[in-house]
Amino acid sequence: MAAVDGVSLDVARGECIALLGPSGCGKTTTLRLVAGFIAPDSGRILIGGRAVERDPPHRRQIGMVFQNYALFPHLTAAGNVAFGLEMRNVSRAERDSRVAEALAMVGLDRLADRYPARMSGGQQQRVALARALVIRPELLLLDEPLSNLDAGLRVEMREEIARLRTQAGITTLFVTHDQEEALALADRVAVMDRGRIVECASPAELTEHPRHLFTARFLGARSVLEGRAEAGMFRAAGLPPIPLPAGARPTHLVLRAARLRLTGPDSAPDAPLVAAARIEAATRLDDAVHYELAVGAHRLRVRRPTAEPALSPGAHAMLVAPTDAMSWIEDFETAAGEAA
Structure with missing residues (x-):
C-alpha cells in the first residue's frame, strides 16, 4: 500500500x-x-x-x-x-x-x-x-x-x-x-x-x-445518525421523520452538540427534529455541561452552558435540533457499497 x-x-x-x-x-x-x-x-x-x-x-x-x-x-x-x-x-x-x-x-x-x-x-x-x-x-x-x-x-x-x-x-x-x-x-x-x-x-x-463522514467523525462529531432518504424525509430507526432540504439524499445526519437544546418532557417546540430523551450522564467541563442522552436506540451528545438549569442522570427531556444544528452527509463509500 x-x-x-x-x-x-x-x-x-x-x-x-x-x-x-x-x-x-x-x-x-x-x-x-x-x-x-x-x-x-x-x-x-x-x-x-x-x-x-x-x-x-x-x-x-x-x-x-x-x-x-x-x-x-x-x-x-x-x-x-x-x-x-x-x-x-x-x-x-x-x-x-x-x-x-x-x-x-x-x-x-x-x-x-x-x-x-x-x-x-x-x-x-x-x-x-x-x-x-x-x-x-x-x-x-x-x-x-x-x-x-x-x-x-x-x-x-x-x-x-x-x-x-x-x-x-x-x-x-x-x-x-x-x-x-x-x-x-x-x-x-x-x-x-x-x-x-x-x-x-x-x-x-x-x-x-463536512462533505464526508470521515471528516465529521475525525473533527469530533459524536452524534451521527445513519438512515435513508425517502419521499423528502430522512428516516432513522426510532426517530420521527426529519424533513430534508430539496434534492438532498443523505445517508447520515450529524448533530452538533453545542447547538442542540434540551427542554421539558412535556414541551412541544417547533424544530425539524424533536425527540424524547433520557439523560444517561452529565459531566461539567469548563463553562459547559456535556450530556449523554439515550434517544431511542441512539446515544447522542449535547453540550449546554452551565448557566442553564442542570439536568441529572435519569431525568427525561425533549431533544430539540434546529436547522443550524444539523449537517447532512452522503457517505459515498457506504452508498457505493450498498449499490454493489
Whole structure:
C-alpha cells in the first residue's frame, strides 16, 4: 500500500494549509516529499511554478520547523539562526543584520548568545521558527510544531505562529493531528486518510458542512445518525421523520452538540427534529455541561452552558435540533457499497 496515493494540492501564495489526520494517514510523508527528504515515485512538485521533485532540500528555497526543533546544541540561538545563511554564502554583515531581525521578530533578541540547553521549550521553538524564516523561504513547512509543548504554552505559540506568518506573509504548509490547532491556524485544512486527501476546505466549511463522514467523525462529531432518504424525509430507526432540504439524499445526519437544546418532557417546540430523551450522564467541563442522552436506540451528545438549569442522570427531556444544528452527509463509500 502506498504511503501517499494520488495527492493533489494547490497552495496559493501567502496561504496557510494544514494537513490533518490520524497517525499513519500520510500527512508527514507528504510534507517530507515537499521538503525533498523523500523522492516521489511519480508526479510533480512545483514551488513558485518551478519543478523541484528532483532537487535536493537545500535547493528548494524552503524553511522547515521540525517536531523536535533539531537545534544544534553547540551553537547559540544566533548561531542556529545564522546556519542557513552561512550555507548560502550570505555576507557576514548581511547575515548579522538578518539574524538580529529574525530573533527580534520572535522576541528573542536578548537571548542571542544563549545555548539551547539553557532555553525553555517555547524559546527553542522560537529559535527554530527564526531559523526557518531568516532565509526568506518561498514556502514554510511545519511538522507537528507544537506537539512537544505543554497545553498553556501550546496556545501561546499557536498565536505566535499565526502572528509571524501574517507578518511575514509567507506561504505555509503544516502537519498536525490536533484539530484545534489546524482549525485555528489554517486558511484551509486538508483532511487525510489512508494516503489520500478526503476533503480540503476552510475551517468554517469543514465544521459547519463536512462533505464526508470521515471528516465529521475525525473533527469530533459524536452524534451521527445513519438512515435513508425517502419521499423528502430522512428516516432513522426510532426517530420521527426529519424533513430534508430539496434534492438532498443523505445517508447520515450529524448533530452538533453545542447547538442542540434540551427542554421539558412535556414541551412541544417547533424544530425539524424533536425527540424524547433520557439523560444517561452529565459531566461539567469548563463553562459547559456535556450530556449523554439515550434517544431511542441512539446515544447522542449535547453540550449546554452551565448557566442553564442542570439536568441529572435519569431525568427525561425533549431533544430539540434546529436547522443550524444539523449537517447532512452522503457517505459515498457506504452508498457505493450498498449499490454493489
